[in-house]
Amino acid sequence: MVRTNRSQEEETPVGKGVGDLVRAYRRRAGMSQEELAEDARISVRTIREIESGRISAPRPATRRLLAEAFALSGRDRAHFLIAAAGCEPLRPSTDVSTDPERPALPDRPNVPNTLAQLPAALAGFAGRARQLEFLTETLHNGVSSDALAIATVSGPAGVGKTALAVEWAHRVAGLLPDGQLYVDLRGFDPSGAVINPFDVIRTFLDAFGVDPARVPADPAGLAAFYRSVMSGRRMLVVLDNARDAAQVRPLLPGAGTCMVVVTSRNQLTGLVAVEGAHPIVLDVLSRDEGRQLLRARLGGTRTERESGAVDELIEWCAGLPLALTAVAARAAIHSAFPLAALVSELRHSDTRLDPLGTTDRVADVRAAFSWSYRQLSPSGQRLFRLIGLHPGPSLSVPAMASLAGVSLDDARPLITELADSHHVTEFRPGRFTQHDLLRAYAGELCGQVESDTDRDTAIRRLLDHYAHMCQAADRLVNPFPDPLVLTAPEAGSALVRPESRRQAIDTVEAEFMVLLNIIDHTVRTGLTTYTWQLASAMHFFLQRRGRRHEITAVHTAVLAALEQVKPAPDDPRIHQHLGRAYSHLERPGEAHRHLRRALEIHTGHGDAVAQAHVHASIGFVHGQERQHESALRQYAISLGLSRRTGHTHGEARAWNGVAWHRANLGAYEQAHGDAQRAVELFEVIDDPDGRAEALGTLGLALRHLGRYGDAVDRYEQAIGLFRADGNLTSVAGSLMYLGDTYEAAGRRSRAREVWREADAILDELGRAEEDMFRSRPGRPPASGASDDSRGVGHVADVMLPRPTHQVLHARVRPVGEPAVAGHCDRP
Structure with a gap:
């Protein structure tokens, strides 16, 4: 049924209840309550109760039916759905159904009309012409089909995923006039910290000026609210450094008027398969592209004059943009240095910080670190130094207490001191990380100040902490825990054991990458007993996670460690672990x-x-x-x-x-x-x-x-x-x-x-x-x-294993059946 609007100039009662909003839209559409009920396929009683205020927050289905009855679309539909949910009403266009102007969000001081969150484009961006064109085509195809356009940019660390996404985003910003949203999801941050997508949504909504008190608390409601805000807006969303599709999905707008660019070290096949994302897989720069990058940073005269050294730098950096930009920065600062000398220096550097040193102490990384370090208390300085012994990527309070050989209560104020001065960063309650260069500086100081004995004792306290923790977790989760008899821990080791199956799983998951690094450290330092004990306690969790490359890495480490022991121990536990290791490495003999x-x-x-x-x-x-x-x-x-x-x-x-x-x-x-x-x-x-x-x-x-x-x-x-x-x-x-x-x-x-x-x-x-x-x-x-x-x-x-066992096998031909899927049992 077609209606005619009464007063196109009539103002919607912004700031009042849902009933006033529905009444205003109904009157503009020239409908009676009975006519609206008929068009919306809901009862007249419901319409009356909404307009009278007895129903203050209609159900989502009712809100959608009302929006359809009012013939709302795009931005106007977004306005209505948000306001009808009981949130602070958005200001609709003068003509609810036809005004092309975007409705304003709730008034908040100092909130820009158009969001522009993109970081600055990288100076000297080079190459990637084909990928830039592909992104533009993806945008145009999405606009023409009224479908959400999603592009994934994947590739290894340092290959230039962010640089490509940001460069392209700046180029097309004018095509999406409602602005750009940007977030670094830290999916592959060295700390292991991954940004919660729902925290990102809250940040986005705050940028839009949405009152936090109006934002739903539950994740599903929060994501729906975000999609409603984005509905009808012509915006670009850049989701940088995503860990996986699960982290990305809540951040996808529902609107076909937007485009999303996601960068990740994973291929995000799930987004491609389910959401129809268009993938770009970045490789390293070609030699020509590498030359373009160095030419843009160092100037054509210098790079042409030293073309041979330029090619050597590109080869040494393996075409990785991140390495090339770091080299270019050092070469630009020392413009008189031959590039060949820079190549030689980089190849022969003993420490990570040396190539970053300068005669100007303001610009010298090591000097800047030293100024902050000197402000710490003596105990804080000691803990900072000992953290340099930890292999990373993250630290817990018990781990730092073990390194220092102090109680948890004594460790906490020291950790707070380090966190307050940015020597460590708490990325979630009780877990900390440290910048790679800061960790390198801590390691240098530890080697200079701490004695060999003190360093060795601190490492053993740390290893005892992890070994006892893993054994306790294994006994809570594994129906066949290895009967390990651990040696008495070093005095000062924090023995914190999980108390339930769920806590055991969560604890090992939180420490998983740390434990892999710890095992690698024990192999490199000859601490063989810790190697196989930790690997044995982790075996069930390795199977449970199902990461075959991790299983292979751990068992290879065990073999390498035990080969160092002469004569080989004739311990049945070790033989069982070796049997398990060889089976997972597909060496059945x-x-x-x-x-x-x-x-x-x-x-x-x-x-x-x-x-x-x-x-x-x-x-x-x-x-x-x-x-x-x-x-x-x-x-x-x-x-x-x-x-x-x-x-x-x-x-x-x-x-x-x-x-x-x-x-x-x-x-x-x-x-x-x-x-x-x-x-x-x-x-x-x-x-x-x-x-x-x-x-x-x-x-x-x-x-x-x-x-x-x-x-x-x-x-x-x-x-x-x-x-x-x-x-x-x-x-x-x-x-x-x-x-x-x-x-x-x-x-x-x-x-x-x-x-x-x-x-x-x-x-x-x-x-x-x-x-x-x-x-x-x-x-x-x-x-x-x-x-x-x-x-x-x-x-x-294919003989697909029972998933907790995680070894792939060839096909099986049982009696009476051409082919049957097989099964692996816990070794």
Whole structure:
């Protein structure tokens, strides 16, 4: 029904309630309450209660229906939806439906009409012509299609992602007249601190002048409020240094009138797949582009005169823009120096700070640091020096207390002193970081002031802190914790242990990158015992995270450390750890050798529980080799030992292993019964992770029995348990199997949806090694088919591990089935 506006000049009652706003829009549209109710498909009573004020905040669906009835779009729609939510009303255009001017946000003093948050463009920007053109095309395509335009710019650190995004943003600023929003999300900051996207939204809303008291507190409401504010605005949003798609998604406007440019070291495949982002992958600069950059910074005369040295600099910097700009700055300051001399100096520098030194102490980095350092108390200076021993990237209060050898209560005021003077930065409560150059300066001072003995003792206090923390966490989470007997800690080591499963997981997650660096440090410094003890305590968490490159790095470090010990220790725990390491490094021969030796020692000691554990580990290695009959025998032995000793965890684990390998041998009915026993036992002992794995095994058996509905139900139960435990890697793996089940049931469209969801999770987790699973075309036929011509690259033909075990394997051919997905058990 078409209405005619009454008074186009009538002013909306800004600052009054939602009822006044709805009444004003209704009268402008020339509607009665009955006519509005008819057009909006809501009751007359609801209209009356809104206008009378009895309903002060209509439901979102009601607000949308009213906006449609008023024929609002773009900025006017955004104004109405925000104001009708009960927030401070925006000032609409004079003509609600046709005024092209953007409605004003709530009046706040000193708030600019147009936001311009872009940082300055980089001086001497060079190259990237093709990428600049691609970004412009993406913007134009988005505008013409009325869809949100998103571009991702990915590449390694220092490759110039931010420089490209900011340069292009400045060039096209006039095409998006409502301004630009910019934020550095710090996704790959050396500190490990990642900016919360909802904190960013609050910052953006504050820049718009929105009263903080009107901003929803819950994340979903906050994101929706932000999208409403952005609706109809023609703005550019630059999200710099994003960690993953999850960090970006809340910051995406809903409006097709905006464009978003995201930079990240990850490819953000999830954004490309789900949100339709247009990807740009940056490589290093070509030689010609590198010359352009140096020419812009140093001048054409100098670079042409020393063209040979310019090429050497580009080669030494490997074309990385960040390195080239640093070199150019030093060359510009010392314009009389031959560039060849600069190349030589950079190559032979002993410390990180030396190339940054100058005769002008105001510009000398080391001198500037020294002035701040001298203002610290003696105890503060000592803690600052000792922090230079920490490998980073972040520090906790207990870690700093351990370095200093003081109590937590004594450490806190010292840490506050360092934080107040910007020697450390608290990026979230209780966790601190330090600028890389400041850390280098602290390390220099530590070497100059602290004795060798004091440094060694501080390191051992730190290592004892992490070793005891990891062991306590492992015992809370791992159903088969290694029976480590740690040495007594150094006096002054802060022994802070998690007290619950959730706290254990959160603690190790928070310290994960630190622990990897600590293990690397122990290898380099010959502290072998700490190496394998830390790696052993972290093993379950490594599997749980599912980062294969991290698992490989840790186990490689263990091997390197233990090779330094002569003669090699004949400790069953070490043999088990070596067996585990070799299995993850896909060296089954060495794995079997060490596991067999561990079994001999445990048998000699009469430790049946340990024997059961080792037999299961041997079964794991046989599974890697696709020797399912041998694996089945080992799990059967483990089952018998576990039942005899009353070790329920071991029994549940063994039943699951038996079930998996029976399924791989085509004995699906038996596998179904065995897996059901495992599920029941894991439920009795309250192991949600184990129960989820057993449900996955049960799902596999049911799928091959043609009971697709039951299989889907088991996989969905497993996914729910993994999600509740925060185990996203296992969620992704289970989704893969669920997709296979949907395909086997003939629901190919649903299967693809599930696979896409799994792919997005794997991408966000950095699972580059699982690219093989992302080839969706030509999926294998349904279960039970006899087409032996299928290619080996199909997902269901690949031995995808139970997600907590995270080792990829080749295809399996069990009896009676051309191809079956396989399973890895905890080694």
